[in-house]
Every structure is written in structure tokens, then in C-alpha cells.
Amino acid sequence: AQSVTQPDIHITVSEGASLELRCNYSYGATPYLFWYVQSPGQGLQLLLKYFSGDTLVQGIKGFEAEFKRSQSSFNLRKPSVHWSDAAEYFCAVGARGSYIPTFGRGTSLIVHP
Amino acid sequence: DADVTQTPRNRITKTGKRIMLECSQTKGHDRMYWYRQDPGLGLRLIYYSFDVKDINKGEISDGYSVSRQAQAKFSLSLESAIPNQTALYFCATSDTTQTRETQYFGPGTRLLVL
Numbered sequence: 733a734q735s736v737t738q739p740d741i742h743i744t745v746s747e748g749a750s751l752e753l754r755c756n757y758s759y760g761a762t763p764y765l766f767w768y769v770q771s772p773g774q775g776l777q778l779l780l781k782y783f784s785g786d787t788l789v790q791g792i793k794g795f796e797a798e799f800k801r802s803q804s805s806f807n808l809r810k811p812s813v814h815w816s817d818a819a820e821y822f823c824a825v826g827a828r829g830s831y832i833p834t835f836g837r838g839t840s841l842i843v844h845p
Numbered sequence: 846d847a848d849v850t851q852t853p854r855n856r857i858t859k860t861g862k863r864i865m866l867e868c869s870q871t872k873g874h875d876r877m878y879w880y881r882q883d884p885g886l887g888l889r890l891i892y893y894s895f896d897v898k899d900i901n902k903g904e905i906s907d908g909y910s911v912s913r914q915a916q917a918k919f920s921l922s923l924e925s926a927i928p929n930q931t932a933l934y935f936c937a938t939s940d941t942t943q944t945r946e947t948q949y950f951g952p953g954t955r956l957l958v959l
Binding site for chain 2: 741766768774775776777778781822832833835836837838
């Protein structure tokens with residue numbers, strides 16, 4: 733069975749600073765990988781996903797993530813954070829053919845002006 | 846209009862009451878899911894359905910039941926609500942023929958059990 737760890741419960745950054753949110757997964761083969769964002773009072777919105785091919789994935793809202801097989805990681809990055817990026821971020825890993833991803837516990841992003 | 850809708854958006858109930866949370870989707874997806882979210886625990890799967898005649902338990906199904914009334918509708922029931930079922934509940938859909946395990950979420954139902 734697959735599992736996913738988001739080591740940081742909270743991350744605080746200043747507006748305009750760069751951002752990296754960590755995600756580590758455990759799975760025996762190449763997984764499907766996802767990042768979702770949950771803004772306050774909202775449901776989860778898909779930011780980006782990795783299935784195969786280019787390991788650097790571009791998403792919406794200026795986010796990108798890089799799949800690193802050697803490190804079992806799929807970290808989310810953004811070069812310059814905006815106050816509206818303050819939200820909860822979830823990484824998820826899916827096993828090919830299982831159709832049900834496993835979610836991490838989330839990282840809460842706080843943006844200071 | 847939203848592709849995945851949930852009703853009600855907020856609900857307060859008392860211990861022992863039976864309640865139903867409803868989910869509807871216009872995405873034409875065949876697969877639907879119910880999750881609950883608790884602070885610090887992320888999302889945990891309650892039930893999922895791969896088509897109208899297929900219902901499966903998730904990791905935390907005790908105290909819950911579901912009904913897939915049609916491809917577009919998937920309801921979650923709490924037969925006798927208890928306070929530790931206070932949580933944020935999400936419905937999600939997916940269509941693996943098109944989007945390969947990508948899930949699309951409703952806005953959530955915030956439930957408080959007194």
C-alpha cells in the first residue's frame with residue numbers, strides 16, 4: 733500500500749518570498765502524484781499532477797512540482813508567494829490501477845505581508 | 846454552476862439523530878467518494894462507489910452508510926450521530942477513463958454533532 737508524508741504542519745513565508753512544500757511518498761513502483769489546495773471554507777482544488785514523462789510538472793496559479801524518484805519526493809514550489817496563496821496544501825499519492833489516492837495530513841501555509 | 850455540489854453546507858445536529866449528507870455531480874463521472882477531514886489528520890476515506898451497483902467501505906466506515914441513487918448522486922448517512930463525527934465532509938468524483946485517478950471535490954459539508 734502507498735503512503736505519503738508531509739513533514740511540515742505549518743510553513744510561514746513573507747509575501748514575495750519563494751516557497752517549497754515537502755512531500756515524501758512510499759510506493760514500490762512509479763506512483764501517480766498530486767497536489768491539492770484548500771482555501772479557507774473551500775473544497776480541494778487540484779493544483780497539478782504527475783503521471784509519467786517530464787518530472788517537472790507545471791500547475792495552476794504559478795505552482796510547479798518536481799518528481800524525484802531517488803528521493804521519493806514530489807515537492808511543490810512557487811518562486812514568489814502572494815497573500816492569496818495562504819491555504820492548506822495536500823499531497824496525494826495513487827497506486828496505478830487502484831483509483832484511490834492516499835492523502836497526506838496537509839501543510840498549512842501562512843503568508844505574512 | 847459547480848460540477849460537484851453538496852447539501853447542506855453546514856449542519857448542526859444532536860447526538861443520536863440520523864442525518865443525511867447529499868452529493869450531486871454533473872461531470873458525468875462514474876466514481877464517487879466520501880471523505881472526512883479532521884484537523885491534523887488530512888482526508889480519510891469513508892466509502893467509495895465505482896458505479897451504481899458497486900459500494901465499498903473505506904478506512905473509517907463504522908457509523909456511516911451510503912446510497913448511490915444514480916450515477917450522479919451519492920448520499921452519506923450517519924445512522925445515529927455522535928460528537929466525534931463532528932468534521933468536515935467532502936464528496937469527490939473521478940473518471941479513470943479520462944483523467945486517471947484525478948479526483949474532483951465538492952465544497953464540503955461542515956457537521957457539528959452536539
